Amino acid sequence: MAKTVRDVMNHECFTLGVNDEVKQALSGLIAFGVTGAPVLDAAGQVLGVVSLMDLVELDGKEHVGEHMSAPAITTDADASLEKAARALVTRNVHRLAVVDASGEICGVVSATDLLRGLLDLPPRHPRAFPGLDLDPAVAFGNETRLLTEEISSAPDGPGVLVLVHHARGDAETIVWAEEASNVRTRLYELVAIPQTDARLEALITKDHEHLCFRAASVRHDALRKDVARRLRERVESFSGPR
Numbered sequence: 001m002a003k004t005v006r007d008v009m010n011h012e013c014f015t016l017g018v019n020d021e022v023k024q025a026l027s028g029l030i031a032f033g034v035t036g037a038p039v040l041d042a043a044g045q046v047l048g049v050v051s052l053m054d055l056v057e058l059d060g061k062e063h064v065g066e067h068m069s070a071p072a073i074t075t076d077a078d079a080s081l082e083k084a085a086r087a088l089v090t091r092n093v094h095r096l097a098v099v100d101a102s103g104e105i106c107g108v109v110s111a112t113d114l115l116r117g118l119l120d121l122p123p124r125h126p127r128a129f130p131g132l133d134l135d136p137a138v139a140f141g142n143e144t145r146l147l148t149e150e151i152s153s154a155p156d157g158p159g160v161l162v163l164v165h166h167a168r169g170d171a172e173t174i175v176w177a178e179e180a181s182n183v184r185t186r187l188y189e190l191v192a193i194p195q196t197d198a199r200l201e202a203l204i205t206k207d208h209e210h211l212c213f214r215a216a217s218v219r220h221d222a223l224r225k226d227v228a229r230r231l232r233e234r235v236e237s238f239s240g241p242r
Contacts, residue, residue, distance in 0.1 A: 006077035007086050008117035009098050010075050013108035015040050018047055023060030025050065037108075038097040039068045044104045046072040046097045074099045077106060085114045096230050110159045121145075122212050138227055143212040146204070151187045151208035159183040160228050164212045165204065175211075176200060177231035183215045 016025050017040050029037060036051035048070030055067060075084045075096045084096055088111055098107035113123055124142040130216050143164055144150045154161070161183050162188045163176035180186035195201040203211060218224040 002078075003075065003097075005075055005078065005079045005081065005098055005114075007114040008081065008123050009077065009107035009109040010113070010123070011107045013038065013097075013105065015105060016050060017042075018063070018065035018068075019151060020064045022055050022058045022062045022064060022067070025064050026052070026055050026060070029055075036095055038072060039064055039070075040104055040105060046074060046099060046103070046105050049093070049095070049097065051094075059069075072097050075109065076100070081114050081117045084109060085118070088114065095123045138218055138223070139218045140216040143214050146187070146208065146211040146213050147189060148188070148191055151184060151191070151213075154184040154187050154213070154215045156184045157182055157217055157220050158213055158221075158224060159199045159217045160224060160231065161187065161213055161215040162231055164214060165203070165207070165210050174231070174234050175203060177228060177235055179218075179228035183217070187215070189211060 003132070014028060014034055014037050016028065016037050018039055018041055025037075029035070036049055036052075038046050039048045039050055040045050041122075047065070048068035049072050050064050050068040055064070056070070058067065073087060073093055073096055074159050075087060075098055077098050077100070088094070089098060095108055095110040097105055098109055100106045115118055116123060122145055124144045138160070140160075140162075141155075144153055146163065158179075158181050160177070160179050162174050165173045165175045178186075195204065216227070218227060
């Protein structure tokens with residue numbers, strides 16, 4: 001179960017500069033599917049936070065720094081989920097900038113991130129962030145636990161799947177990638193049938209509590225094979241269950 005902000009925060013946060021034009025900021029917020037972002041100075045220090053609603057009706061040539069809420073409400077990565085949640089409620093905000101010991105941004109944590117952590121559910125960050133979108137025609141879903149009752153959310157047809165390992169305090173690690181003629185069926189096989197690949201079987205049987213899957217529907221054969229190949233190149237060396 002997640003216990004600290006580090007376990008649930010988005011490490012790949014979208015940020016804005018204090019002198020960014022509103023038009024540029026709006027384009028970035030919409031492209032990344034987020035409703036707000038920290039505003040930084042040239043040294044990477046967090047000055048404030050700006051939301052989509054702060055900017056949506058403004059002249060596009062105005063600067064973000066003129067409309068941000070300041071100072072930013074921040075937390076550190078080792079803060080407990082309860083402490084961060086209390087800061088959100090007390091200050092009536094939807095997200096906190098996560099800063100390191102020097103005050104530089106290292107992530108963002110939202111109310112939804114904290115709620116999912118408190119409910120022992122895996123993080124679900126905007127799809128544009130996780131780095132699996134190798135082709136504009138391929139969109140991977142959010143991370144979902146590799147549990148029989150969760151697999152119904154996967155594509156019921158040809159596609160690509162990855163297994164992601166999470167351990168408390170560790171960054172997520174892609175540990176398996178493959179194409180499948182039917183993604184949902186293949187995921188059911190993973191949890192119900194012993195696997196011939198010893199490494200895959202060890203991951204599933206001995207470290208199942210830390211495994212999530214992400215999947216994409218890809219009907220074009222050549223594209224599916226290419227995406228699976230490139231993802232296999234990203235599979236990291238993994239020492240096995242901990």
